[in-house]
């Protein structure tokens with residue numbers, strides 16, 4: 001498996017969880033559970049992707065712009081996740097923020113799959129694509145077990 005195939009596996013989960021989350025209403029176990037799953041999926045994916053795709057790319061001149069763009073979008077998703085964490089699940093505005101998060105996630109994944117990954121594919125060597133996949137997967141699995149809020153700010 002190369003790094004792009006490994007990353008896409010989580011993308012599918014993110015899309016699925018985001019769609020399901022938008023179908024929930026009010027302060028229900030369903031909403032709480034799906035939100036926790038999506039938050040954790042986005043967190044574990046972003047840590048691994050930042051460290052094992054974007055940081056190596058950032059070290060190259062041709063990868064600098066896509067890296068900055070992608071990291072800004074990761075940051076935007078983080079902010080929306082934080083807003084959702086701080087808003088009461090029963091608040092009528094909660095779903096509007098969740099919708100914004102879902103749109104941001106969908107837009108970002110599309111941009112990665114149809115733009116950034118193609119560009120990155122030209123920059124990284126075949127060996128790098130394979131070894132980065134292993135490193136990404138190990139990091140992803142590790143952070144799937146952790147809570148984002150447990151990281152020291």
Ligand SMILES: [Fe+2]
Nearest residue numbers: 007011049112
């Ligand atoms: Fe991604």
Ligand SMILES: [Fe+2]
Nearest residue numbers: 049070074112
């Ligand atoms: Fe990403």
